[in-house]
Amino acid sequence: AQSVTQPDIHITVSEGASLELRCNYSYGATPYLFWYVQSPGQGLQLLLKYFSGDTLVQGIKGFEAEFKRSQSSFNLRKPSVHWSDAAEYFCGSETSYDKVIFGPGTSLSVIP
Amino acid sequence: DAGVIQSPRHEVTEMGQEVTLRCKPISGHNSLFWYRQTMMRGLELLIYFNNNVPIDDSGMPEDRFSAKMPNASFSTLKIQPSEPRDSAVYFCASSFDRGYGYTFGSGTRLTVV
Numbered sequence: 001a002q003s004v005t006q007p008d009i010h011i012t013v014s015e016g017a018s019l020e021l022r023c024n025y026s027y028g029a030t031p032y033l034f035w036y037v038q039s040p041g042q043g044l045q046l047l048l049k050y051f052s053g054d055t056l057v058q059g060i061k062g063f064e065a066e067f068k069r070s071q072s073s074f075n076l077r078k079p080s081v082h083w084s085d086a087a088e089y090f091c092g093s094e095t096s097y098d099k100v101i102f103g104p105g106t107s108l109s110v111i112p
Numbered sequence: 113d114a115g116v117i118q119s120p121r122h123e124v125t126e127m128g129q130e131v132t133l134r135c136k137p138i139s140g141h142n143s144l145f146w147y148r149q150t151m152m153r154g155l156e157l158l159i160y161f162n163n164n165v166p167i168d169d170s171g172m173p174e175d176r177f178s179a180k181m182p183n184a185s186f187s188t189l190k191i192q193p194s195e196p197r198d199s200a201v202y203f204c205a206s207s208f209d210r211g212y213g214y215t216f217g218s219g220t221r222l223t224v225v
Binding site for chain 1: 116145154155157160167203210211212214215216217218219
């Protein structure tokens with residue numbers, strides 16, 4: 001069955017430090033992959049997506065993600081974190097139709 | 113575009129009452145999704161529609177839950193009768209096509225007492 005795992009439940013980084021959030025997916029073919037961010041009391045906002053081509057994709061707010069087929073991973077990165085990046089981050093995998101399965105999320109805290 | 117619009121934002125109801133959540137997707141989007149978010153279970157896909165037709169309702173937890181999409185601009189999720197364990201944030205999302213990603217509404221926070 002299709003699944004998405006995010007090994008880190010919670011991560012704390014200092015403002016200005018680099019960030020990497022991990023995501024692994026389980027699916028036979030290459031799925032469409034997404035990262036979303038959720039601020040408190042808000043819905044999810046799409047950060048970036050991958051479905052073919054260049055394995056390094058750029059998104060909004062300075063985020064990027066790299067697709068690695070050999071590792072079934074789609075890790076999210078940002079070179080320098082801002083305090084406003086504190087939020088919940090969800091990785092998602094889409095296979096049939098538009099159906100997206102989300103991981104459990106990683107909560108990011110930023111220390112000033 | 114105003115985005116995906118959900119109403120109400122907050123709903124508090126007594127156990128046994130009927131609850132109706134509403135969603136207006138983005139115009140031109142062909143697919144609509146209902147998700148439930150809780151601390152224990154995370155984001156769960158309840159049901160989704162493509163061109164107003166229900167495609168997969170396997171995530172609907174019980175017969176107490178039902179969803180409709182009478183036209184391209186409106187969908188409802190109904191819980192009857194409601195129970196305290198239904199307390200959660202319910203999100204509606206819409207999508208133009210495969211691979212485009214979803215646009216989420218702001219959610220309805222449901223509390224059943």
